[in-house]
Amino acid sequence: MAKQWRVGLVGVGRGSGYGRLLAEDSRCDVAAVCDQSPDALARFQEGLALPDDRCFLDYDEFVASGLDIVFVGTPIPAHADQTIAAMDAGCHVLSEVTMSNTLEDCRRIVEAVRRTGQVYMLAENCIFWHFVDQWKDLVEAGKLGTIVHAECEYLHPIPSLIYDPETGEKKWRINRPPLHYCSHSLGPILDMTEDRIVRACGMGTSRKIFDLPEPGAIDMQVALFETQKGMTIKLLRTSLLPRGKGIHRYCLHGTNGFVETSQDGVGTGLGRLYVHGESEGNQEIDVPMNDPTLPESARAGGHGTAEYALLKNFIGALESGGRVRIDESRGFDITVPGIIAHESALCGGEWMDVPSAD
Numbered sequence: 001m002a003k004q005w006r007v008g009l010v011g012v013g014r015g016s017g018y019g020r021l022l023a024e025d026s027r028c029d030v031a032a033v034c035d036q037s038p039d040a041l042a043r044f045q046e047g048l049a050l051p052d053d054r055c056f057l058d059y060d061e062f063v064a065s066g067l068d069i070v071f072v073g074t075p076i077p078a079h080a081d082q083t084i085a086a087m088d089a090g091c092h093v094l095s096e097v098t099m100s101n102t103l104e105d106c107r108r109i110v111e112a113v114r115r116t117g118q119v120y121m122l123a124e125n126c127i128f129w130h131f132v133d134q135w136k137d138l139v140e141a142g143k144l145g146t147i148v149h150a151e152c153e154y155l156h157p158i159p160s161l162i163y164d165p166e167t168g169e170k171k172w173r174i175n176r177p178p179l180h181y182c183s184h185s186l187g188p189i190l191d192m193t194e195d196r197i198v199r200a201c202g203m204g205t206s207r208k209i210f211d212l213p214e215p216g217a218i219d220m221q222v223a224l225f226e227t228q229k230g231m232t233i234k235l236l237r238t239s240l241l242p243r244g245k246g247i248h249r250y251c252l253h254g255t256n257g258f259v260e261t262s263q264d265g266v267g268t269g270l271g272r273l274y275v276h277g278e279s280e281g282n283q284e285i286d287v288p289m290n291d292p293t294l295p296e297s298a299r300a301g302g303h304g305t306a307e308y309a310l311l312k313n314f315i316g317a318l319e320s321g322g323r324v325r326i327d328e329s330r331g332f333d334i335t336v337p338g339i340i341a342h343e344s345a346l347c348g349g350e351w352m353d354v355p356s357a358d
């Protein structure tokens with residue numbers, strides 16, 4: 001019989017979505033949950049119908065409760081310490097995005113993975129949208145030729161999660177510059193092209209919505225990147241500028257054609273594909289988020305079938321001893337460019353080198 005993985009989840013919210021999927025997975029036992037807020041912990045307990053002795057306010061006690069896997073679903077500044085403590089306690093870690101908010105902490109996570117031999121995966125769910133696999137196949141088959149430029153945008157106004165002007169309460173995202181939250185955008189692009197970023201420059205420091213000194217009050221930022229294979233990437237990010245519904249957009253330009261999502265973003269209509277020599281003009285294409293081969297219950301994670309496919313990859317790799325799709329090196333590769341690009345924005349947009357994890 002397959003091993004029962006004892007999984008612990010920290011951080012209600014994202015933890016609950018993964019908890020619902022894990023509770024349905026016969027290979028996994030939701031063995032413990034943790035949240036520093038008693039109210040949130042009570043919600044966690046109720047949502048997953050857990051007994052009191054599986055619910056922890058204290059992270060150290062939670063990690064010491066005999067777990068095989070920890071899902072880290074807390075705010076980004078907590079990721080490094082919680083990930084490292086879990087790995088030191090002999091647990092594999094699946095961590096919410098991004099890897100961390102500082103280059104030093106990303107390096108500490110990589111060091112801990114290699115020192116402990118535990119498996120680490122960054123839970124970048126956008127990489128598990130179904131069209132990413134389809135576009136990856138297009139790139140691998142050479143249909144688009146050599147990819148020379150890519151564009152990605154994540155425009156998602158969430159001002160109430162940043163600052164409450166009525167009470168003056170600042171939330172943890174007040175310290176997150178827009179470009180730090182880059183993995184939803186760079187993750188799919190770098191996964192499809194199997195590339196990594198080597199140089200970055202960023203722009204954007206205006207604060208017209210919230211006149212506050214913290215970087216989370218920056219209205220919008222744009223970054224340009226250069227990759228090891230010589231591709232350029234443009235990334236546009238806001239967590240503040242109003243636009244109704246949030247959107248993710250992606251586009252790849254190659255020497256033989258291009259592919260792009262709809263102007264209104266993934267999940268809202270048709271994209272476009274042009275393959276020189278095959279297409280008459282630009283073809284309208286589906287850009288599916290969901291893998292049609294997965295069951296209806298696979299949508300419980302929060303973003304279509306993405307979280308289900310992500311868990312399938314992670315648990316599958318643990319069982320087979322194979323590689324996870326977004327290990328510590330790739331987690332570093334899709335997090336650190338945004339950290340460096342923001343540093344560049346603070347220095348007037350000068351080009352800066354982006355280190356690798358190795």
Ligand SMILES: NC(=O)c1ccc[n+]([C@@H]2O[C@H](COP(=O)([O-])OP(=O)(O)OC[C@H]3O[C@@H](n4cnc5c(N)ncnc54)[C@H](O)[C@@H]3O)[C@@H](O)[C@H]2O)c1
Nearest residue numbers: 011012013014035036037040073074075076078096097098
């Ligand atoms: N992949 C996605 O689509 C997606 C979407 C939203 C958020 N996220 C990520 O999920 C994480 C959580 O974001 P959120 O919006 O749910 O945050 P949040 O502020 O709602 O916090 C989540 C929970 O963590 C708890 N918490 C905070 N610090 C803790 C600590 N040190 N120890 C234990 N519990 C703690 C809070 O009480 C809260 O219940 C972040 O890393 C964020 O980037 C990912």
